[in-house]
Amino acid sequence: MSVPHSLPVELAQLRPDLERLWTALDGFDLSGSAAALQKVARLELPADLRATASSLQELIDDYEFNRAGEIVKEVLAGLPEGPPS
């Protein structure tokens, strides 16, 4: 998964929600990660992030929290620094 080169300003605001998602995935929290991903998926996302959200959903449904967590970590690393979360 890659992060788009031209990032909309709103992407930086994704960081807190993605951090919450990563924390839930790291704790193998099915309910928490499903809820956090749902919140992310409701936002206006670029096409490739929408695809990522969809594959994350599949991984969570398969209880593959470690793999999902790695993907979220990569997305977070590619995001511009936003306001402190």
Add this chain to the structure above:
Amino acid sequence: MKDLSESRILIVEDDRPNIDMLVHALRNDYQLSVTRTGENALHSAAKNPPDLVLLDILMPGMDGYEVCRRLRAASQTREVPIIFLSALEDVHNKAKGFEAGGNDYLTKPFEVLEVQVRVRSLLKAKAYNDSVKEEIASELRIAREIQMGILPADVASCTRGSGLDVHAVLEPAREVGGDLYEVLRTEEGRIVIAVGDVSGKGLPAGLFMAITTTLVRTMARQFKMPEEIIVQVSDALAAHNPRDMFVTLCCAIFGPQKGQVSCASAGHPSPILLRPGCPPSLPFHNQTMVAGIFPGMAASSQPLTLQPGDTLVFYTDGVTEAFNAAEVQFGQAGVTEYLARNPTTSAADTVAGLLAAVRQHAGERPQSDDITILAARFTPEK
């Protein structure tokens, strides 16, 4: 009581169809965490402590028994209900699960209704247990506030102009404790200081401490000699003492002449005399048994004339019996060595320094007994 829908259930199972079935049965009613290995289960439990664990026995890597033992060893999950999940119907396997710390057992293949009912039943029991514990903890916090409120509120104002600089600290090992101290000025201008230590710990010791402190306060205003105060307190305690509790008590009366002090003790160690230019010494001898059990005890006091700069340091056995990780006590020697090496110019510094030395000696080892330190420094110019 906690809303059960806020409860978190940790499912630890390596078989996908079984996980799906359990998630289907429980996800609408509870918060779920799911792991497929024992190692991940321990990580999850540390991050999000569960209210209940559904734990498979046979898994790759760490098995369910070991996961259960480790959850029981961790403070956060020591009491969390654990239901073992297994196809092993053998009674020995079930017994092994209970021995490892399991609370219940579900045999595969599961019945959805049975899973739901057993989970709800254990969660209800846990929620009730948690609420009772919280209520007790709340009452103990209030009891602590009340107990700390019994101690003298303003030692400085009560000793002002007496030529004594007095400072004290009392740190219970639990919410409430059995140590006590009292500092008061009588109508004739004498300063009465008492330090005591009730047998046992916790709430019973706390109640006995409250009674003893009240009696000391009352008797100190009626009697002029420390041995009279101790005998009267002991007799009053012994008259209503169904549990045969007792208290060690040291009572010193300063005055009426500045520098005069007389001291009596019931089973309590002598205060340590710090005299400038001299090694610490024990000026009084404990001649009497503990107070509170036998009526009609005999006691006597011993006099001492303080010199300017002298300090008497009273303490309880939480100071001398503070253990470190190597099981070594701070000891009487630790107290006197510290005081000999660290002369101070105020009662507050003496108390704070000695307490810090005890803490440093104990290190990470939790405090096992109440600690009381009281220093009275003779400064006739004040």
